[in-house]
Amino acid sequence: MKRILIILLCTWLASFTSDAATLEVCKGCTYQSIKAAIATAKSGDTVIVKKGTYKEGNIEIRKPLVLVGEGFPVVDGENDSEIFTIYADSVTISGFQIQNVGTSYTVDRAGINVVKSDHVVIKNNKLINTFFGIYLQKSKHNLIENNEIIGEAEEEMSSGNAIHLWYCKNIRIENNTLKKHRDGIYLEFVDSSRIVNNVSEGNVRYGLHFMFSNHDEYIDNTFRDNGAGVAVMFSRYILMDNNLFDHNWGTTAYGILLKEIYDSEIINSTFKKNTTAIYGESATRMKIHNNTFEQNGWALRLLGSCMDNTIKGNNFYSNTFDVTTNSSRNYNEYSGNYWDEYTGYDLDKDGVGDVPYHPVKLFSYIVTKSESSIVLLRSLFIDILNFAEKVTPVFTPATLVDEKPQMKPVL
Amino acid sequence: MVKILKYSFFDLIRSRWSLIYFLFFAITATSLLYLSNDTSRAIASLMNIIIVLCPLIGTMFGVMYYYNSREFAELLLAQPIKRSSIFLGQYLGLSISLTLSFVLGMGIPFVFYGILGSVEFANFAVLLLAGSMLTFTFVALAFVIAIKNENKIKGFGLAIVVWLFMAVLYDGLFLLSLFIFEDYPLDKFSLVMTVLNPVDLARILIMLQLDISALLGYTGAVFNKFFGTSMGFILTLICAILWIIVPVFGLNRLAGKKDF
Structure with missing residues (x-):
């Protein structure tokens, strides 16, 4: 029939x-x-x-x-x-x-x-x-x-x-x-849509802007040199796969700006030379997996309101700050990432470092507490402080820790 | 004065330490350039080295040179030469020779890398200028300390403390005050605090030239606005020069008064 x-x-x-x-x-x-x-x-x-x-x-x-x-x-x-x-x-x-x-x-x-x-x-x-x-x-x-x-x-x-x-x-x-x-690209109340293989560059505000949109996917896109990067706000179930966020550089620029977003995934993406690669405010149940963060100012900037996110299998190379948060508690899970500043050892040769890694530096914590202290960036005093804090964490969230830091970059 | 300057200068240039200092910078700059393959990043890394090392070497050499050439100075004092020209000559001789080692050590690798005519040249020039300024300032401070203290150990100790204060402790106090006065607008305050310390001044001046200035956010914008205007530039220059002139003036006065 x-x-x-x-x-x-x-x-x-x-x-x-x-x-x-x-x-x-x-x-x-x-x-x-x-x-x-x-x-x-x-x-x-x-x-x-x-x-x-x-x-x-x-x-x-x-x-x-x-x-x-x-x-x-x-x-x-x-x-x-x-x-x-x-x-x-x-x-x-x-x-x-x-x-x-x-x-x-x-x-x-x-x-x-x-x-x-x-x-x-x-x-x-x-x-x-x-x-x-x-x-x-x-x-x-x-x-x-x-x-x-x-x-x-x-x-x-x-x-x-x-x-x-x-x-x-x-x-x-x-x-x-x-x-x-x-x-x-601007989406407001847009559902079940696919955004594939676009190049968005040199835009004054955002390369891609989501508002109140659910169940969307954006895959294989390139976002370059946009005034403020990509913003995903008030949305649920968004899949962000294999995108390139390149050189969104400026005092208020982001690779991705997340605000009130739930149950979404950021996977297989590359963030290169962004002032802030991922900025999260009230981002919840996100999966941030298998991404590469390279030469960003801040790689991950998740505020205390971000909860139940998993950050797994990512590579962090030459970022000024890998992870920052303004909370002394941690409600997110960091596991199995590669950190280029990790100095631990791997005695049993299983590729996983034997010493847990604390990715939040003391200075990044200080900066979130008092914005203007950023003027001390790259001062010797700050390096000494960071070192002291690394040896015995006092201020930075003790639970924000990668128990399984990878010895080699994750592919 | 010029004669003494010349004598000190050539004496120092021939010494092993100038060569080591020169080689150190030449090797660091070369290896950084070839490892990073990117002038901008190499400049950023060198900045860290310069703001720590130039003051340190300046102070150490200054104190050492004064104590070592004390007998020679006494010999000269017996001659009909003005006191100021003896010490100023020695000061300038040392500062110029250190600066020369530094500038050549940094300059040669960068010139071979093709910095001349590249867009990064201005950044590199600021780097050299900042390093030279730090050298002149800290050699002068070292001379002042050495003249004031007959006791060599005390002199060395004090010189190290001064360096430690400028390079490390000052920033600690700066940070502390930022936290204490958190509730107030602090941009102007941090601007003043930065200009008052030659090490911080050099650091910020170089950093504002580089990409990483975007990280400084709002405060960075305030700084950029200040240093970007001709007014800001002149003020910075005046501050930098004051940081050289005031210690040199002090050195001159102390040397004039001192009973040898």
């Missing part, structure tokens, strides 16, 4: 597509403007836009259409209007160069705005200087793929996000390049 249904569905779909017409838009074609083609097109038709520059203001799409650009036709908003606004399901937009939406302080104008529409596909587009790049609201099952979204953001107040999702579900965001916006 099921099989018959599927066959029926396929034939129905096939008949549907064979009915679809193709409309061409160019200087000498029947249709000289995209708007005109859209107006005459029927549901399911394909509109092919040839190379050229189109300045048509806001283009609204209210029926399921496939819009294909050939040779990257330029659609220009002349700094004055939103460009594509999609109000219909199953719309595809690909191969366009969409540019110059212009800053607005009253409306969130976007290069491509998807309003309450499902199964929309946006791929292979170039968006240049679009205030908001791709904006999805109350939409489901959409795909955003292979787009290059480059903004000209200079400050937070007057800039938009490259990809902005609001109340969405089951969205896939893959292989996009996002540069110079306020946030690279």
Whole structure:
């Protein structure tokens, strides 16, 4: 029965597509403007836009259409209007160069705005200087793929996000390049979505910004040189796998900023040269496993409100501070990590150090108590203090200890 | 004075210690450069060495040199030469020769590594400047201590205490005061505290040039704002120079008054 249904569905779909017409838009074609083609097109038709520059203001799409650009036709908003606004399901937009939406302080104008529409596909587009790049609201099952979204953001107040999702579900965001916006990817109330293999760099605020979103995954992404790194806030069940957090460097920059996040995983990721690699505030039941922390200012900065997290199998190399906390108690589990400053020995040669390692230095504890004491960084006095504390821990949380420090880096 | 300076300088340059001092820096700088393969990181590591060693070597050499050349100084005092020119000449001779060893020892490996014309050159220059300033300051302090104390053991002890205070204890007191006055805004205070100690001043000056300044957070921003302005720069320079001039002036006065 099921099989018959599927066959029926396929034939129905096939008949549907064979009915679809193709409309061409160019200087000498029947249709000289995209708007005109859209107006005459029927549901399911394909509109092919040839190379050229189109300045048509806001283009609204209210029926399921496939819009294909050939040779990257330029659609220009002349700094004055939103460009594509999609109000219909199953719309595809690909191969366009969409540019110059212009800053607005009253409306969130976007290069491509998807309003309450499902199964929309946006791929292979170039968006240049679009205030908001791709904006999805109350939409489901959409795909955003292979787009290059480059903004000209200079400050937070007057800039938009490259990809902005609001109340969405089951969205896939893959292989996009996002540069110079306020946030690279912004998700608010977005569930069950996948963000894979994107590059987000040079954004004024966050490379990726999660708010109130659950059951999402982001995998294989690169976040580089963003003003404040990646922020994951008020969310649950987020999987963060194999991402690269590179050089998010500045006085208030983070690799990942965690705030009120539960039951999530940060695994197999690399944190390199971030001021703070992971900053956690009320992060609970997190798994931080198999990551590499390299040359960060602070590798892990978990405040006392973080509980029941497990930190296992990570590598820590040349960080100024490996772990800091502001609490003298520890509610998290550290185990089986490799610490480059570990000086213990391994008599039974099982690869696990025989002496437990206390990763919190006295100075990092002092700094969390009194911020301004950071001016003493790299002073001889501090080195002496750290050494004394290492020999006999008094101030640093005695229970914050790795009982099984690895002798060699974990692969 | 120039004659005595010249004599002291060449006497010291020929000595084994100058060579050892030079070689020490040359080897450290070379090995750090080739191990880290990154000038910025090498500079950061060298900073740690410089802010500890330059003052220490300066004080030790200063005290030692004064006591060793005491008889020669007495001989000179019998001649019709101004007292100030004898001691100032010796002071400058020692400081310049130490600085030369330091600058050459650091400079040669970095020049071979291609620091000239690289973006890190300014950072490196600050490093050299800070090290030289520390040398001049601490040699002067050492001379003052040595002139005041006939007893060699006492002189050495005091010199070590001064070094220990500047390099270690001062920061301890600094930290303590930060905790005691926790409830007050402390940025200006820490700025003043830093400028008042030549070792801290050198440390902060170098650190602000480097990447790690981002770790300093808000306080770092305040510092950057201060040292970044021409006003801040001039004040820093004045402080650094005062840290040389005041001990030298003291040395001059003490030498003038002293009954040999």
